[in-house]
Amino acid sequence: MAKLTKAQRKAHTEAEAILRKDRLSEDEKDFVFQNWHEGANHINGAAGAFFTPWGLAADFSIDAGGAGGRVIDLCAGIGILSYFLHHRAKWADNCPELTCVEVNPRYVEVGRKLLPEARWICADVFDWRDWQRELGGQHFDVAVSNPPFGAVRRTGNGPRYRGRQFEFHVIDIAAQLADRGAFIVPQTSAAFRYSGAQYFKRVEAGPAAEFERLTGYRMHEGAGVDTSMYKDDWKDTSIICEIACYEFDQDRARHGRVQERLNALPVPVLPYRPAEQLVLL
Template identity: 40%
Template sequence: MGRRSRAQAAAHREAAGLVGLRRDLTEEEKLFVLTAFQESTSATQSPDGAFLTPPGLARDMAIEVVGTRVIDLGAGIGSLAFACRNPYGQADGDPARELVCVERNPEFVRIGMKIVPEATWVCGDLLEVHRNRIRLFDTAVANPPFGAHAHSGNAPGYRGSRFEYHAIALAAHLARHGVFLIPQQSAPLRYSSRPVMEHRADDECLRFQSGTGITMKPSCGIDTSYYAEDWHHPPVVTEVVTTDFADTAIARRRRSRASVTQIGQPFTRPIRAAS
């Protein structure tokens, strides 16, 4: 992708203006912001490794989400959380999902509060979440920074260089199920932009799965290449992988401890939508 076009720049300014309004946004306005807001003023590099998830891909990933308690790790401006709200299920009488969004960029948090005001937003380092007493989530979702991204420490059970693995290892301590967007080279499979699925894992992937006991599985058939033109910055080829943390050693240790009841005092004071 080259320099941002005039139309893209104008759309970004309009999206930023909507976020600044002192009123709730309509559903159409929220979708416009998710589509048009640019994560960086640079055409070639986004801040902190952030690549905001295209809304269409977020909707596909939400198909894999189960349960009513969902945590979005590295939430950006809320694309995944927005897709996970399940409004159609609520229209049929299902309970509203309890959403928690963790994002360290305060500007993204400010915007996300306008997009998903019903969520609890926590501004802080996702690698610190497990240090709090948190009631188990049904699903963790994430489009985390990829590769050798600078980070404050290591997730429990993983000390390698791939930040996406740190996010998955952390999620094993927080949720029963996981849905993650990761680079294709980090996945144990090749499906997107391929005629058939290939099961292939490099050495680092095998070390991660063996060391943590976490198995990354295919999605229900999500081909991320359909959304290649919807990213604001040139993306790497990605895959959606799912995980079931129930049979990992982490989950067995978790079940052996006394359960806790509610999300406790966050590691960073949560920023909530104004009343």
């Protein structure tokens, strides 16, 4: 468990008291999202469970979109990413259909209080074939996630990816479930450098490039959110991230067209040559 400061412990206790109510106001939900500490009663560091800062989650919703569509939130925590997706679309009366997947039962319990509009699934993300089957094989328009980062212990692998970075296993799974996706990843795993940098720079080597080589899915930058503004807003860590966007459906279609052209090429025919008897000396 994390070692909370006195101020953090006090705020977390207040958030727990709010969660005991039958119904929560929007102000109370906001307080819980910002002050309920993921490490107060859980070893969140070992699991890589660090909840998205409030401001970053709000900006993330710009890139994620999903209004009026089907959205799946993988490694959802208590649902802050989905919360902002819901409320950004709410004013246009075009709320997405939200599904949140989280392995920690307590996080799911809290998430159901904060975002009852979502369908909550308490399950391991690596068991995606099982819970997707229970959902009737449902496909989603958008996948979002702030997954654990780096070489965190995991229970499985993505469909194709076998590397060390947990975040790319989640992105690989998301590609099986959705047409496009938006993800929070550490800057060292991104295919570009923007946050906290003097200028935008594309990175053609590293984990994202290796993931693209293995899967065919290319990481793109989003609307231009500089996440370095929020690097000190994480609880118990400080990190610069990037918002990574993927167009899974477009990449699949592009690779399908390439394969069709390859299949249409004539197969070269080698000239016939009769077999010759080798002379043994």
